[in-house]
Amino acid sequence: MSTTLIYKKTNPMSTAELRSKIDGFLNQVDDNFLKVVHAMLETYVEEKPKEEELTDEQIGAIVAASDHKPMTKAELISEIEEGNAQIDRGEFITIDELEKEMEQW
Numbered sequence: 001m002s003t004t005l006i007y008k009k010t011n012p013m014s015t016a017e018l019r020s021k022i023d024g025f026l027n028q029v030d031d032n033f034l035k036v037v038h039a040m041l042e043t044y045v046e047e048k049p050k051e052e053e054l055t056d057e058q059i060g061a062i063v064a065a066s067d068h069k070p071m072t073k074a075e076l077i078s079e080i081e082e083g084n085a086q087i088d089r090g091e092f093i094t095i096d097e098l099e100k101e102m103e104q105w
Helices: 015-026 031-047 056-065 073-088 095-103
Strands: none
Touching: none
């Protein structure tokens, strides 16, 4: 016996409409389901990275402080080839090694 999922395509709702619709659903569910939703939302909010929007001035300051210069296509290809050669020579660290190193920062 197979299960078929049917996706009902609807018009995109605004954030306010979504919140209202979800509120209506939450008023209809049992306590166990409500506890699951609460736990999911609490975890999401606690673990969500704090996003900051940079101003044009802040971005300009980062770029000005950078020692990077524009590259030609040939320079970019050369950099990529050198990076690949370093990998072939084993001149890299693994994600696990990086994470351990980051703990010391």
